[in-house]
Amino acid sequence: MTEPYTLAVDAMGGDHAPEMVIAGLEIAAERHPGARFLLVGDEARVAPLLTMHRRAAAACTLRHAPDVISNEARPTAALRVRQASMRVAIDAVAAGEASGVVSAGNTGALLALAKIVIKTLPGIDRPAMAAIGPSARGDVVMLDLGANVACDTRNLVEFAVMGDVFARTVLGLTAPSIGLLNVGSEELKGDDRVRDAAEILRQSPIGKQFYGFVEGHDIAAGTTDVVVTDGFTGNVALKTGEGALKLIGELLRQVFQSSLAAKLGYLLARPGLDRLREWLDPRRYNGAVMLGLNGVVVKSHGGTDAQGFAHAIDVAVDMVVHHFNDHIRTGLAGVVALIATAGRNGAAEPEPAPLAAPLAAPLAAPLASAQHSD
Numbered sequence: 110m111t112e113p114y115t116l117a118v119d120a121m122g123g124d125h126a127p128e129m130v131i132a133g134l135e136i137a138a139e140r141h142p143g144a145r146f147l148l149v150g151d152e153a154r155v156a157p158l159l160t161m162h163r164r165a166a167a168a169c170t171l172r173h174a175p176d177v178i179s180n181e182a183r184p185t186a187a188l189r190v191r192q193a194s195m196r197v198a199i200d201a202v203a204a205g206e207a208s209g210v211v212s213a214g215n216t217g218a219l220l221a222l223a224k225i226v227i228k229t230l231p232g233i234d235r236p237a238m239a240a241i242g243p244s245a246r247g248d249v250v251m252l253d254l255g256a257n258v259a260c261d262t263r264n265l266v267e268f269a270v271m272g273d274v275f276a277r278t279v280l281g282l283t284a285p286s287i288g289l290l291n292v293g294s295e296e297l298k299g300d301d302r303v304r305d306a307a308e309i310l311r312q313s314p315i316g317k318q319f320y321g322f323v324e325g326h327d328i329a330a331g332t333t334d335v336v337v338t339d340g341f342t343g344n345v346a347l348k349t350g351e352g353a354l355k356l357i358g359e360l361l362r363q364v365f366q367s368s369l370a371a372k373l374g375y376l377l378a379r380p381g382l383d384r385l386r387e388w389l390d391p392r393r394y395n396g397a398v399m400l401g402l403n404g405v406v407v408k409s410h411g412g413t414d415a416q417g418f419a420h421a422i423d424v425a426v427d428m429v430v431h432h433f434n435d436h437i438r439t440g441l442a443g444v445v446a447l448i449a450t451a452g453r454n455g456a457a458e459p460e461p462a463p464l465a466a467p468l469a470a471p472l473a474a475p476l477a478s479a480q481h482s483d
Contacts, residue, residue: 113145114429116405116422117198117207118169120150121177122214124412127151130213131158131165133418138164140419141426147207149174149198172197178218180411187218188225195219199226202404208429209405211396211421216408220256223399223406230434232441235260236401237268238340238408239275241394242350246331250276250285252400253340254347260339263448265289265306266313270440271400272335273315278431279424280334287315288323288333290342298322306337314443325349354389396421398428401437405429 118134120127127150134146145168148155152173159166174194178187190196195214201207203226212219220238229236239252252268252275253260260268269287276285289307291299296307299322310319320333325346328336338346361382365375375382387393395417399406405428409421427433 113143115145115147115207116425116429117147117149117201117210118422119195119198119210119212119214120148120155121174121194122212122411123409123418124213125414126213127155127158129413129415129418131155131162132415133422134165134169135162136415136419137422137426138168140423144168144426145170147172147198147201149201150194151175151177172201174198178215180215182215182218184215184217184221187215188221196222196226199223199406202406203227207404209407209425211407211409211418211425213409213411213413213418213421216411219406219408220399223402223404227402227404227406229401230403230437230441232438232445233267233401235264235267236399237264237271238343238397239272239400240347240397241279242328243389243394244329244331247334248280248394249328249331249334249336250280251328251336251338251343251347253338253343254397255340255344256399257340259341260302262302262305262309265302265337265339266309266444266448267401267441268337269306269310269319269335270313270315270444271437272337273318274433274436274440275398275400275428276334278433278436279427282334284318285334286320286332287318287335287337288320288327290328290336290338290346291322291324294322294324296322309444309447312447315440392417392420394420396424398424403434405433 118130120130123129148169149172152171155171159169174192174197176190176193178190178193178195195212195218198210198212199222202210224236235257237253238256239250240254241248241250250272252272257264273285273287276282289303291303307321310316323332323336328346365371392413395410395413397408405425407421407425409418
């Protein structure tokens with residue numbers, strides 16, 4: 110991308126903000142010399158930090174926002190705090206001053222503000238939360254991870270299109286395989302909305318990439334590059350996977366501390382364990398994305414460090430540079446008629462409802478004790 114672009118950054122969001130945010134911007138500014146950042150936050154706290162980070166200072170324009178949306182604030186309350194750093198950053202995207210926003214702040218507030226202020230792309234019924242995580246075959250994209258409790262056939266098809274574009278943009282895959290999460294792989298399994306979505310996807314322009322139904326174990330196995338489901342199921346699967354990884358890490362620590370021989374075994378196995386820990390490092394997967402909005406919105410984990418926040422910025426840059434939303438529009442054009450036909454032939458779909466509890470965990474956690482919290 111040769112034209113200049115700007116990302117709005119919430120300087121005050123996150124457990125260790127604004128220090129962590131500025132340090133992350135220092136890393137990101139070196140990686141992306143063409144990027145500009147509209148840094149939004151309390152000028153009295155942020156400006157002195159910029160003097161200690163030369164690259165970040167050169168790439169940033171600071172905009173004062175005196176208020177902060179706390180992690181405990183309800184989304185409805187956050188909507189009323191118009192001078193909060195998160196709100197001002199989102200307003201900049203809605204006004205066209207920035208192409209996207211990155212925040213490590215309150216997830217529920219970010220989702221609510223983004224949907225109301227930035228709004229969805231034309232043709233998108235509901236946005237979805239997507240993230241990348243590890244699998245036995247490489248990285249996997251999963252959505253929805255909590256933006257919508259219930260989804261109809263149209264939503265699932267739209268999620269598949271957005272997941273396809275996301276995998277192409279961020280993972281660099283030319284033809285990512287797509288699976289619909291279900292209670293079984295057989296065609297007769299699942300409810301009508303899932304089976305209808307599968308039929309539409311088979312007939313769609315991405316039909317050759319559609320693998321079919323996948324089950325819970327297929328996520329970690331990497332059976333497909335993209336896993337599509339509703340927000341309720343996706344959020345449960347996400348947190349179940351995270352809990353399993355933490356359990357494995359705890360059991361490994363107990364085993365290696367159980368005896369002198371085990372401790373010696375750990376010394377021998379340490380190089381391999383270090384590689385595994387690096388592979389599962391949640392900082393590598395930091396940056397959940399709200400897909401389907403009229404602008405790029407990336408949510409960083411609240412407890413991440415500078416490296417993790419820089420990775421969230423990497424994700425936002427990839428989406429802006431590769432014109433993510435333009436590809437979404439093109440992809441949707443190929444399935445609109447199929448969705449309409451299915452709607453006329455099928456029963457009325459249930460109205461999806463937003464998930465009340467915010468997304469609270471990344472797709473991956475290290476085998477060691479959790480280093481970051483959302």
